[in-house]
C-alpha cells in the first residue's frame with residue numbers, strides 16, 4: 025500500500041500524534057510491502073519538515089496561501105496530493121485538526137473513512153480495524169470499502185515512531201494556488217499560554233471535576249499537584265461548562281483522549297463520557313468522597329475522602345520527598 | 346436576509362443508558378432501549394431557533410431525519426420546540442456517514458438551504474464525519490465544532506473549539522456548521538407545544554425518490570464490549586498512595 029501520513033504541527037514542532045500515525049503507517053507498510061510518505065503543509069515550515077524527515081520520507085508543501093489551516097484549502101491540497109501520488113491509504117492522528125481537515129479531504133475522496141482507530145490487523149492485504157463506538161462502551165471491528173481509504177488513529181493507542189539517525193528525503197510539492205478555494209477566512213486562535221504540557225502529550229495527567237469550586241482552587245489543587253509531578257492538567261466537562269477550565273482541558277468522548285502512564289482523577293464521578301477519554305491510562309488514581317463513585321471501578325488506586333483535605337497533604341508529602 | 350436553515354438530526358440511544366451487545370456480536374441490543382435526538386443535533390436545532398428569534402427577516406428552520414417510522418417521535422420533538430418543518434427521509438438500512446452526507450446533499454440542494462447546522466458527531470458511532478463530508482460534496486465552506494456564532498457582513502463568524510484553544514473563522518454562506526456542546530443549552534418543549542406538534546405533518550420522502558443508490562463505505566464485522574474494570578486497591582491515606590505509586594506502580 026502507498027500510505028500518506030498527514031502531519032500536524034504548530035509550524036515549529038510536530039504534534040506527538042503524528043509520530044504515532046507514522047508508526048501505524050510503518051506497521052501497515054511492512055505488512056503490505058508498502059511505502060510511507062509524510063505530508064507537511066503550511067507556511068515557513070522548514071524546521072517541521074526536517075523533524076518529520078527524521079521519522080519518514082517527507083512531502084513538503086510550503087505556501088503563503090496555506091498559512092492558516094483552513095479546512096477547504098487544506099482538504100483540497102490533501103486530496104490532490106493523494107490522487108497525484110496514487111495513495112491507497114491516508115492516515116492522521118485523531119485530533120480536532122484532522123477531524124476537520126482530513127475529514128473534509130475524505131469527503132472529496134469518496135468517503136471511505138474510519139475515525140479513531142485503536143487497533144488493526146492486515147488480512148489478505150486488507151485492513152481490519154478496531155474502533156470505539158458509543159463513548160467507548162463498544163469496540164467495533166470494521167473494514168472499509170472503496171479506494172482510497174482514510175483513517176484517523178488515536179495517538180494514545182500507538183507508540184510514537186522513533187527518530188532514526190539518517191534523515192530521509194524531503195520532496196518539495198508545488199500547487200496551483202489560484203485553484204484553491206477561498207471561502208473560509210481565518211481570524212485568530214486564542215491559545216492558552218501555560219507552562220504545563222498538553223494533556224495528550226504528557227506522561228502524567230492530573231484532572232479535576234465538579235468537586236472543584238473555582239479557578240483558584242483548581243490552580244492550587246489540580247495545578248499544584250500537576251506541577252509537583254511534572255504533569256499536565258485536565259478536567260471533566262463539568263468544569264469547562266462552569267467556565268473554570270478552558271475547553272481544551274476537557275478529557276472524554278467529546279474532548280481529548282489520553283492514555284498517560286498516570287492519570288489522577290479528583291472529584292470526577294466517572295461518567296462513561298469521561299471514562300471514554302482516559303480509561304486506557306496505564307495507572308489510574310481516583311480521589312473521591314463518594315466510595316461508590318464509578319471512577320473507582322476503572323481505577324487501580326482509590327483514595328476516599330475530601331479532596332480539599334487530601335490533595336494539599338499529597339502535595340506536601342511529595343514536596344517533602 | 347431571508348434564510349433557510351436545514352438541521353439534520355439523528356436518533357441515538359439515550360446517553361444515560363448502558364449499551365449491550367447482541368450475543369452474536371452483530372450489533373447492539375436494541376430491545377427496550379430508549380432513544381433521543383443526538384445531543385449535538387439538539388444543540389443545532391436550538392441554535393437555528395435562536396437565529397430565527399434574533400433575526401428581523403424570515404428564517405425557516407427545517408429539521409431532517411433519515412430512518413424508519415420509529416423516527417417520527419424524535420422529529421416531533423424538534424417541531425415541539427419550534428422547528429417550522431420536519432422531514433423524514435424513509436430509509437430502513439443503517440447508513441454510514443458517507444451515505445448520510447450524500448442524501449443530505451440532495452435535500453440541501455432541493456430545499457436551497459442557506460445554512461446547514463448539524464451536530465459535530467453522533468454519539469452512537471462517534472465518527473465525526475458527516476458534516477465535513479457534506480461540506481465537501483456541496484463544495485461549501487465549513488466551520489466545525491462551533492461554540493459561538495455571529496452574523497457579520499461577510500458571512501458567519503464562528504468560534505471553534507480546537508485542541509489548541511478557541512479558533513475564530515468567518516465562513517461565507519451557504520455553509521455547513523457543526524455544533525459543539527457549549528454553543529447553547531437546548532430548551533425543553535412545553536406540554537401544549539408537544540400536543541400541538543403531534544398534529545403537525547411530517548413531510549415524508551422515500552429514499553429511492555432521491556435517485557441515489559446506497560454506496561456502503563464501512564462494513565461492520567463484529568462488536569464487543571471490552572471489560573475495563575480494574576481491581577481497585579483502596580489506600581488508607583496519602584502516605585500509602587505515594588508509596589504504592591512509587592514502589593509498586595513505579596510511575597512517580
Ligand SMILES: Cc1cc2nc3c(=O)[nH]c(=O)nc-3n(C[C@H](O)[C@H](O)[C@H](O)COP(=O)(O)OP(=O)(O)OC[C@H]3O[C@@H](n4cnc5c(N)ncnc54)[C@H](O)[C@@H]3O)c2cc1C
Nearest residue numbers: 233234235260261276277278279291292293298313314331
Ligand atoms: C453528548 C455528551 C458528551 C459528553 N462529553 C463529555 C466529555 O467529553 N468529557 C466529560 O468529562 N464529560 C462529558 N459529558 C458529561 C458527562 O456525562 C458528565 O456529566 C461529566 O463528566 C460529569 O463531570 P464530573 O464528574 O466532574 O461531575 P459530577 O458527575 O458531578 O461528579 C463530581 C464528583 O465529585 C465528587 N466530590 C464532590 N465533592 C468532593 C470532595 N470535596 N472531595 C472529593 N470528591 C468530591 C462527587 O462524589 C462526584 O463523584 C458528556 C455528556 C454528554 C451528554
